[in-house]
Amino acid sequence: QQQVKQSPQSLIVQKGGISIINCAYENTAFDYFPWYQQFPGKGPALLIAIRPDVSEKKEGRFTISFNKSAKQFSLHIMDSQPGDSATYFCAAATPGASGSRLTFGEGTQLTVNP
Amino acid sequence: DSGVTQTPKHLITATGQRVTLRCSPRSGDLSVYWYQQSLDQGLQFLIQYYNGEERAKGNILERFSAQQFPDLHSELNLSSLELGDSALYFCASSVRWGLYNEQFFGPGTRLTVL
Numbered sequence: 001q002q003q004v005k006q007s008p009q010s011l012i013v014q015k016g017g018i019s020i021i022n023c024a025y026e027n028t029a030f031d032y033f034p035w036y037q038q039f040p041g042k043g044p045a046l047l048i049a050i051r052p053d054v055s056e057k058k059e060g061r062f063t064i065s066f067n068k069s070a071k072q073f074s075l076h077i078m079d080s081q082p083g084d085s086a087t088y089f090c091a092a093a094t095p096g097a098s099g100s101r102l103t104f105g106e107g108t109q110l111t112v113n114p
Numbered sequence: 115d116s117g118v119t120q121t122p123k124h125l126i127t128a129t130g131q132r133v134t135l136r137c138s139p140r141s142g143d144l145s146v147y148w149y150q151q152s153l154d155q156g157l158q159f160l161i162q163y164y165n166g167e168e169r170a171k172g173n174i175l176e177r178f179s180a181q182q183f184p185d186l187h188s189e190l191n192l193s194s195l196e197l198g199d200s201a202l203y204f205c206a207s208s209v210r211w212g213l214y215n216e217q218f219f220g221p222g223t224r225l226t227v228l
Contacts, residue, residue: 049214
């Protein structure tokens with residue numbers, strides 16, 4: 001029940017296209033949903049995050065869409081650029097005594113072709 | 115640069131040995147998290163400390179232990195190493211331990227057990 005399922009495993013998009021990565025969860029206690037971006041040889045870095053009281057959050061070219069009833073959320077990267085090529089992880093966290101431990105999805109390797 | 119430092123960057127050792135990974139959180143951050151990243155298990159939460167005290171425990175093996183010192187740096191000790199312990203080990207830090215505090219990841223320590 002702690003799992004977060006992420007798809008696709010890999011994604012190839014042309015420059016200027018839209019990249020879409022999907023995640024699904026089972027644990028309804030999850031209350032915070034961040035997306036992390038990881039470049040080779042680097043640690044994950046927070047890209048954008050959402051709480052379940054909103055259905056969408058946009059920051060620049062990055063948008064999270066959240067569907068609480070379906071227990072799904074997705075990352076949309078508009079006007080994808082070669083510099084966006086990286087591995088993307090969705091994550092989820094629960095409140096309370098467990099602190100803010102993150103449960104990560106399996107990751108999506110995004111390649112944006114020039 | 116996230117401001118989180120980890121040493122060493124690479125570590126190669128043999129089965130049965132013991133190693134210590136070190137993490138210095140961002141200035142002012144009180145909470146430290148350890149994660150393991152491997153090809154088969156993905157990114158998994160191991161343990162969290164807040165201001166010197168253990169706050170949450172995840173999928174951490176009994177052969178592994180951690181502590182956070184008064185100067186807030188943290189060490190992850192891995193003993194009786196097995197081939198399967200080969201992975202990237204990330205440390206992350208945040209200001210507090212609460213749900214919505216962004217976790218900043220270090221560059222990781224790549225452990226290879228031969």
